[in-house]
């Protein structure tokens with residue numbers, strides 16, 4: 001509780017006194033989610049390399065490392081640069097990096113960090129090797145296999161073998177193992193149905209592992225898993241690490257699926273700016289500060305209020321007749337429906353402890369989508 005001790009010394013701002021819209025993180029709930037995931041992973045003897053794309057914040061990445069995460073997963077070269085600059089030593093870019101300038105940026109990070117990238121193409125292996133040699137760096141490589149999602153990744157074991165043999169022969173590259181993300185399973189609502197589909201996907205990745213091992217290759221890392229599947233994939237024999245990200249904050253989409261029990265630790269505080277009709281309150285929070293691709297975010301803690309539509313800078317809140325005491329200037333708390341894309345719209349977190357804002361943390365990798 002070093003953070004809490006430090007905060008006791010600082011001037012406090014009441015949560016009702018910050019300007020809105022504001023992205024607020026509940027410190028104790030965040031810590032509880034991080035600790036809960038860390039202790040689960042210990043119990044199943046699998047490592048955690050949580051995904052940075054959810055919070056994009058080095059302070060939170062370091063809290064995850066302090067709780068036992070072996071490194072951080074990210075999606076983009078720009079995110080990897082932010083992580084490396086903030087002292088994270090083990091980084092997995094769970095994506096293909098193909099542009100020459102980005103490959104050079106990865107090689108530059110590899111000079112002072114253990115960085116691993118995913119590949120599914122022979123030419124890409126050659127390009128990564130050339131950049132690594134030019135900078136006298138060593139880039140770790142995992143082969144991505146498609147395990148049912150239909151996104152990137154090799155489609156059969158022979159492609160994987162050809163790639164693995166090429167990686168092993170390529171100076172500047174270290175072959176690490178396999179990655180497969182079961183993104184088509186993570187949001188299946190019914191737990192048993194999700195488990196069944198996830199196990200099928202897990203089985204596919206382990207077939208790749210066994211095939212490559214039968215050819216004499218050493219597979220150090222088998223990585224995959226998201227917040228919806230962490231408790232299934234982590235138990236599947238052969239997996240070494242899980243990449244879940246959303247568990248740190250949760251959102252209404254993940255709340256709606258069975259068997260994912262973390263706390264809602266991030267929300268938007270907004271203010272009512274207009275009350276033009278008895279049944280309508282307009283808030284200062286629209287689609288420029290929260291996203292709607294997973295459905296309209298939810299008002300929480302204000303009885304009878306339902307967010308119905310988002311405009312650029314406004315949210316339309318329907319008020320049921322019996323609860324029409326919401327006034328201009330009142331605060332409304334909103335739970336994002338998709339936390340990862342919502343976070344990417346903000347510069348900072350307002351970090352809440354009890355009813356006070358104790359700190360702000362920069363969302364340094366906001367907008368780092370290249």
Ligand SMILES: Cc1ncc(COP(=O)(O)O)c(C=O)c1O
Pocket residue numbers: 051054094181183186224225226227228243244245246247
């Ligand atoms: C490669 C990869 N790994 C892991 C995840 C897990 O994310 P979440 O915890 O949000 O389900 C994602 C989500 O998009 C992903 O693309």
